[in-house]
Amino acid sequence: MSDKLTCPLCGQKIDFTLVHHLRDEHKVEPETFRQQFPDKPIHSIGFTGFIKSSEVRKLGDILHYKLDVAGTRMTARHGVDHPLIPISDPTFVWTDPCQDVAEAIEHNERAFIYGPSGTGKSSLVRQIAAITKRPVRRVSLNGETSVSDFIGHWTVNDQRQTVFVNGILPAAMMEGHILQLDEVDAMQPEIGFILQQVLEPNGHLLLTDTGEDIHPHPDFRIVATANTLGFGSDSGLYSSGTHVLNFSWLDRWDVVVHIDYLPADQEVDLLRARHASLKKDLLTCLVTAAGDLRRAHAEEQLSTTITTRRLLALCSRLERGNEFARALATTVLNKVPPEDRKVIGETFDHHVGPLSKS
Ligand SMILES: Nc1ncnc2c1ncn2[C@@H]1O[C@H](COP(=O)(O)OP(=O)(O)O)[C@@H](O)[C@H]1O
Ligand SMILES: [Mg+2]
Structure with a gap:
């Protein structure tokens, strides 16, 4: 799209759309411009086509648009800035199974990604988030993450009041982030238990410490990565740290995607x-x-x-x-x-x- 428009107020040539130019240079809102110059276009033909084909729409203060990620049409946010949005990696290699993970994140399916170590499972979730501008909270469940890190804990604040600090799970649920659970096959059973209620259809989280019942933000997503499918390790390579996951727990994941070494x-x-x-x-x-x-x-x-x-x-x-x-x-x-x-x-x-x- 290299199409330019001429501003009827100053004659300047402007790329794609006059909206910002009118606001910044002439303090004129698009509605006023349209009344003043009903025959003059405000967007170029190419830009109008882009807005239509990308289904650009404003939700709250944020522009959303559609784009292809690994062959799936996903919704991305324009120009949002958040410290938890991963940085995109132009060298990332997209393979066929990436499409299934992208589709799961777009349509709020719980995805369980498994495959050998170092095959890009964790990177995949972060790359999808980088492109669509979604914040990711990542937690490794390899035994180092305690239940209090995950759920939250009581602490004394500067004013000497006892307050409950939300852990990673309630924070991600309330703020609408992607919760990336790495190494779920090495997870402690208590954490599996807590996740179970969140993984239910319309799942929510009852914080027993505070009595608060947390319902997920519509943008909350949950993705697990693991080396094994949870039936124990076939190869023996992962057996020391991995637990056999219980079938009913595994059954709560909507999609299971296998990622192998790159061709x-x-x-x-x-x-x-x-x-x-x-x-x-x-x-x-x-x-x-x-x-x-x-x-x-x-x-x-x-x-x-x-x-x-x-x-x-x-x-x-x-x-x-x-x-x-x-x-x-x-x-x-x-x-x-x-x-x-x-x-x-x-x-x-x-x-x-x-x-x-x-
Ligand atoms: N498809 C890929 N494209 C780009 N980098 C990859 C890919 N697969 C693996 N890598 C690289 O290999 C390393 C390990 O990836 P990681 O996502 O941590 O693997 P896993 O979570 O499967 O153990 C990272 O440096 C990552 O960038
Ligand atoms: Mg990983």
């Missing part, structure tokens, strides 16, 4: 986007080696696996000029059990080694 070519694209100075050949070899190791892990020949997060960490070290063996040791090998170290080292050597000789 190889997309994983190479991601590494290239983040580490542009590294050669494509090298990145392809890293991804091929990771693919072999993930297969070995799936076939239970290896107790650990190589996540996208590990590959990114390795690339950061390589980009700073670290020698390959040293970078691999610090970002990958030193993290894995000794029995996996040899196989992982040899697999990378097998794929990356020939590059250094060519």
